[in-house]
Amino acid sequence: MYNETPIKRRPSTRIYVGNVPIGDGAPIAVQSMTNTKTTDVEATIAQIRALEKVGADIVRVSVPTMDAAEAFKIIKQSVNVPLVADIHFDYRIALKVAEYGVDCLRINPGNIGNEERIRSVVECARDKNIPIRIGVNGGSLEKDLMDKYKEPTPEALLESAMRHVDILDRMNFDQFKVSVKASDVFLAVESYRLLAKQIRQPLHLGITEAGGARAGSVKSAVGLGMLLAEGIGDTLRISLAADPVEEIKVGFDILKSLRIRSRGINFIACPSCSRQEFDVISTVNELERRLEDVTTAMDVSIIGCVVNGPGEALVSHIGLTGGHNKSGYYDEGERQKERFDNDNLVDSLEAKIRAKASQLANRIQVKDTTE
Numbered sequence: 001m002y003n004e005t006p007i008k009r010r011p012s013t014r015i016y017v018g019n020v021p022i023g024d025g026a027p028i029a030v031q032s033m034t035n036t037k038t039t040d041v042e043a044t045i046a047q048i049r050a051l052e053k054v055g056a057d058i059v060r061v062s063v064p065t066m067d068a069a070e071a072f073k074i075i076k077q078s079v080n081v082p083l084v085a086d087i088h089f090d091y092r093i094a095l096k097v098a099e100y101g102v103d104c105l106r107i108n109p110g111n112i113g114n115e116e117r118i119r120s121v122v123e124c125a126r127d128k129n130i131p132i133r134i135g136v137n138g139g140s141l142e143k144d145l146m147d148k149y150k151e152p153t154p155e156a157l158l159e160s161a162m163r164h165v166d167i168l169d170r171m172n173f174d175q176f177k178v179s180v181k182a183s184d185v186f187l188a189v190e191s192y193r194l195l196a197k198q199i200r201q202p203l204h205l206g207i208t209e210a211g212g213a214r215a216g217s218v219k220s221a222v223g224l225g226m227l228l229a230e231g232i233g234d235t236l237r238i239s240l241a242a243d244p245v246e247e248i249k250v251g252f253d254i255l256k257s258l259r260i261r262s263r264g265i266n267f268i269a270c271p272s273c274s275r276q277e278f279d280v281i282s283t284v285n286e287l288e289r290r291l292e293d294v295t296t297a298m299d300v301s302i303i304g305c306v307v308n309g310p311g312e313a314l315v316s317h318i319g320l321t322g323g324h325n326k327s328g329y330y331d332e333g334e335r336q337k338e339r340f341d342n343d344n345l346v347d348s349l350e351a352k353i354r355a356k357a358s359q360l361a362n363r364i365q366v367k368d369t370t371e
Helices: 041-053 066-078 091-099 115-127 143-149 154-170 185-198 213-229 244-257 280-290 309-314 342-370
Strands: 015-017 020-022 029-033 058-062 083-086 104-106 132-137 176-181 235-237 265-269 298-303 318-321 326-331 334-341
Touching (some): 029 244, 041 244, 066 083, 066 091, 083 091, 091 104, 143 154, 154 176, 176 185, 185 213, 213 244, 280 298, 298 309, 309 326, 326 342, 334 342
Parallel strands (some): 029 058, 029 235, 058 083, 083 104, 104 132, 132 176, 265 298, 298 318
Antiparallel strands (some): 015 020, 326 334
């Protein structure tokens, strides 16, 4: 199987968000953000746990008030995934969530007050080993930059980011990552390219306010795909006007498509045509639904006829090629004598895929213990 990515990652420094390494070749972390009211502790915890279940490495929580900070304390004690507190303007909130064990602060040093207030947050972060994310957004650029550039431009986003970077540099604080997000794909991509040339800190990728589930996923895949293919990016969030769980799924799908990081099953499935010997679409949809809990990285090809089926099966862990009444089954490229009844494909395939996933997981475990 052709599983190695040809992408060479941009060199960057290493930070840790909780126990999750970011940068310096670490796996690209997939993040999301809660959309509940943070003061609704029960709903927020439930959403974070749902995100954990689908593989979220990090979850961001907005903390706009002191009441939200008090809620954050309970939330932090109730979940396992590292939490980022998203804070604007009030430095005291940053100090409070640091006291409550936050794993990362998403702040822009330049908008939380004077030098003394900034320094108090930075020193607190230093003492508690809490990294900071500088988050620049094309929709909230500083007024003087809008006056200078007239509109959001890559140069404007870069200048805004570097202002905040310079503040942390002056305070000898290097445990930070940076994002320069925009809702326009080309604006975001070029901004990240410029920033990648200026600093060595990890970069958090995102196309902000990308839209609904379908359009936002496409826009994010195009923009982030361009950057990731160039080796730019150490962590990412897909920003969708949808259930945050979908953001994690799409994030992993993008990484999987570039062979950067795989989680779960990569289905290779034909769009189907009149040659299909079974209902490909319903078969794939049902398998995806049933096998969401499988985390082992593996390729499964589901092809409706013999034109492309055998070729795809050769490079898949499990392959199915449509045949009249019964379909051919492949295991790691080898045709098996066993054939599956087309009326019972889903049950048969689910069993084979789960067995292969367990086999692959055991193989990886043995390899890890012997190296």
